[in-house]
Amino acid sequence: SAVISQKPSRDICQRGTSLTIQCQVDSQVTMMFWYRQQPGQSLTLIATANQGSEATYESGFVIDKFPISRPNLTFSTLTVSNMSPEDSSIYLCSVEGGQGIAETQYFGPGTRLLVL
Amino acid sequence: AQKVTQAQTEISVVEKEDVTLDCVYETRDTTYYLFWYKQPPSGELVFLIRRNSFDEQNEISGRYSWNFQKSTSSFNFTITASQVVDSAVYFCALSEAGGYSTLTFGKGTMLLVSP
Numbered sequence: 133s134a135v136i137s138q139k140p141s142r143d144i145c146q147r148g149t150s151l152t153i154q155c156q157v158d159s160q161v162t163m164m165f166w167y168r169q170q171p172g173q174s175l176t177l178i179a180t181a182n183q184g185s186e187a188t189y190e191s192g193f194v195i196d197k198f199p200i201s202r203p204n205l206t207f208s209t210l211t212v213s214n215m216s217p218e219d220s221s222i223y224l225c226s227v228e229g230g231q232g233i234a235e236t237q238y239f240g241p242g243t244r245l246l247v248l
Numbered sequence: 249a250q251k252v253t254q255a256q257t258e259i260s261v262v263e264k265e266d267v268t269l270d271c272v273y274e275t276r277d278t279t280y281y282l283f284w285y286k287q288p289p290s291g292e293l294v295f296l297i298r299r300n301s302f303d304e305q306n307e308i309s310g311r312y313s314w315n316f317q318k319s320t321s322s323f324n325f326t327i328t329a330s331q332v333v334d335s336a337v338y339f340c341a342l343s344e345a346g347g348y349s350t351l352t353f354g355k356g357t358m359l360l361v362s363p
Contacts, residue, residue: 175293239295242292
């Protein structure tokens, strides 16, 4: 499987600010996804990061709040904009489609975000 | 619409006990994949298994085993002789087969294994 890293691993932010989370894979992958996991909850898909085009957002998530970039096949960023305490969550990226990782999503270690 | 139900919110066992985590799913797709992931306290999500809908053979991997029954739409996960390191939240998930489909997760079952 691919080796996936996320930066930062955790952060504490003030409300009204923005944080950009990076996801890096050690090999080229077709698909990259961003999930949110609120405290004690399951995972919710935010969007699919598309290489060379705009991300595809799930219902309830908008580009102005969660802008996503995917400049190449190994890297993506998720920005959480104008944060509020309700944005306190674990944010995880996942990847699928690449050498040895077909038809299964593998997840990064996650970014723990606390908004005060 | 797809749905995954993990009715057990939390299970507590003592080390060396066997434990089964239940997963029931709903889908209109004729072909699909079922998954189990483990999330230890550190937070990362670890892939455990993927099962194709057309393959109902049970699978065993060390102390882990999975029982897939299409007739009851269930994909249960058993840990034999549980250990403290098995303490984690376990998620069952479902996706449509073919192409790149999104995962539908259950709410997760927290397993606490005490010494």
